[in-house]
Amino acid sequence: MARNLLTIGFDADDTLWHNERFFQLTQERFAGLLAAYADTDHLMARLLDAERRNLGQYGFGVKGFVLSMIETAIEVTDERVPASVIRQLVEAGQDMLRHPIELLPAARQAVETLAPDHHIVLITKGDLLDQERKLAQSGLGDLFDSVEIVSDKTRQVYSRIFDAAGGADRALMVGNSLKSDVLPAIEAGAHGVHVPHMLTWALEHAAAPATEQRFHHLDDLSGLVSLVEEIG
Template identity: 65%
Template sequence: MTTIAFDADDTLWHNERFFKLTQERFAELLAPHMDGNALMARLLEAERRNIGHYGFGIKGFVLSMIETALEVTDNKVPGSVIAELIAAGQDMLQHPVDLLPHAVDALRAAQAVGPVLLITKGDLLDQERKVAQSGLGEMFSDVQIVSAKIQATYTRIFDAYDGAARGMMIGNSLASDVRPMLEAGGWGVHVPHDLLWDMEHADTPDTHPRFLEIADLGELPDLLSKHR
């Protein structure tokens, strides 16, 4: 193994909790029109429809909330509610980056192996902001902000180094970080996070010989020492 890549959101720093807080406020604002569980289901449907149009990230999330609000109120949602949803999105885009425990030590351990990459999806400007504010930017040999994390993505990125077969991807999402990397022939390391977007759920590839799981990034140095 010569090249190690990390996911960003909810792997190196917190992200999903800000979406959850905004969803709770969204449910409060639309409570007169629809039950919270049903509303969240409608919002998820909108997000699925809109991924191809807006991609991943806060801006697409806000537009999906506005679309859902219009749908469930028959286009009668008050302008004040729309304004609050937009303000909530702006707050999310300005929120300080809060690193997860052991992130720096994990990156240092990876640097001892070889090139360290950051592979993340989402809104370009927002992801660039978070990388800059995290203070971690100089620890990466390469930062890739991609539209989708699929097998072809990992094959392309790792081919610029020693190939996916000699690479490892570390992240909190089985669907985006682990399974596509395994399909590309590399190692996939799952680092579970308490919060996970519904669209990131996937079956655990327990029987795959290159699948690994750690409780948190604090366990990564030992894992790397065993699989070099």
């Protein structure tokens, strides 16, 4: 096993387990509830605007998403949204916070294989309690040497985490989001591995740094161990 890489960071949602599909199912439910007031495309655009606007206040995760849906519902109905719709949106958020965890292919194998020879850290953002719940239910919790649930993923955040574990130049970050998991990790001096998911939130889209030597792409996690050995 490679020894030059000390630290392997893993994103959680849509890297190790499914997550975005629950947001999309709730958006479909949201569109149905507001169909009498706005067409789906307009409603989704207004919701995305609200999410973007509210990130600084609510952060990432289900709770901020639900508040953004309620705010959008108020706006598109000119403050005439029925209380029953608000109640159903709150219930939809509660359903999301209870959804079962389904690991993505090769997730367990990748973490289990790399764990004995590396410092394995989970780096995720979102609601604290929800992320803790998902990690506990995933069955992967004991494989991580540390868990970082952060408000956002920036170069400074990755520098702090990787420096404490031997240096960013000997670290690798794995995730489905170019914007959050790959680019800022590379900026911090680490390798960044993009493992795309079939569903990615619009606010996580970014261009791949095709000429960056520390950038890597995998179709799925089954190739991660070989990549780590190659880098090392």
